[in-house]
Amino acid sequence: xxxxxxxxxxxxxxxxxxVAGRTDNFDGxxxxxxxxxxxxLDDRAIGEGALVFKNDDPDYTIHNQRVYxxxxxxxxxxxxxxxxEKIVDHLLKVAKEKGFIEASIGVDEDNYAARHLYEQKMDFxxxxxxxxxxxxxxxxxxxxx
Numbered sequence: 001x002x003x004x005x006x007x008x009x010x011x012x013x014x015x016x017x018x019v020a021g022r023t024d025n026f027d028g029x030x031x032x033x034x035x036x037x038x039x040x041l042d043d044r045a046i047g048e049g050a051l052v053f054k055n056d057d058p059d060y061t062i063h064n065q066r067v068y069x070x071x072x073x074x075x076x077x078x079x080x081x082x083x084x085e086k087i088v089d090h091l092l093k094v095a096k097e098k099g100f101i102e103a104s105i106g107v108d109e110d111n112y113a114a115r116h117l118y119e120q121k122m123d124f125x126x127x128x129x130x131x132x133x134x135x136x137x138x139x140x141x142x143x144x145x
Contacts, residue, residue, distance in 0.1 A: 002090045005036040005048070013087040034070070037094070039087055047074040051095055059104065059128045059140045066102040067095040068141070072114075084114070088122050096145045102145055104128060109137040 033054050039047035049072035055061040060068040069091050072082045088105075095103055105124055107114050118124040124141035131138055 001040050002037050002087065003040065005038050027045055035094075037087065037090060039074070039083055040102045041078070046078045047083045047087050048073075049073070049091050051091055059142075060106070061104070062102070064099060066104055067098070068099040069095075069103055069105040072105070079114070082119055085121055086118070092122075092145055101145055102142055104140060106140050108135070109139055115139075 019042050025128040034050050036048055036050045038045040050070040052061065052070045054063070060066070066127040071086060072084055072087055072091075074087070091142050092103055103124075105118055107118055109115075109130075118141055122143070124143045126142040127139055128142050131140075
């Protein structure tokens with residue numbers, strides 16, 4: 001089951017991202033700029049992803065046109081079971097319902113499993129940018145919704 005993480009749940013370790021020590025994923029929630037969805041199995045969050053509506057990087061978001069899919073993560077024990085694809089698909093449906101016509105996503109160049117999902121299965125075939133930061137080389141990908 002995929003559901004929106006409610007505001008009162010932020011900051012509690014039910015979130016897989018928070019358990020992994022990545023609480024920066026919550027930035028923007030208070031002002032409505034980020035909405036996090038969790039994939040639950042037996043009342044336990046085993047995956048999540050977020051929609052970001054405004055970002056300072058114009059490759060990722062364009063007001064009322066392009067939404068950014070952020071921090072898609074699946075618990076290591078549940079990977080390669082289609083959960084990431086279900087999360088991304090859900091985020092795309094929500095974005096379309098909100099009127100967006102494009103979605104972007106970032107991925108490390110050497111994350112071949114995620115790239116296969118995004119590029120081959122989810123049709124993120126437009127490369128907006130290739131870059132490198134302190135974490136390594138990455139791509140910004142985009143698709144029409």
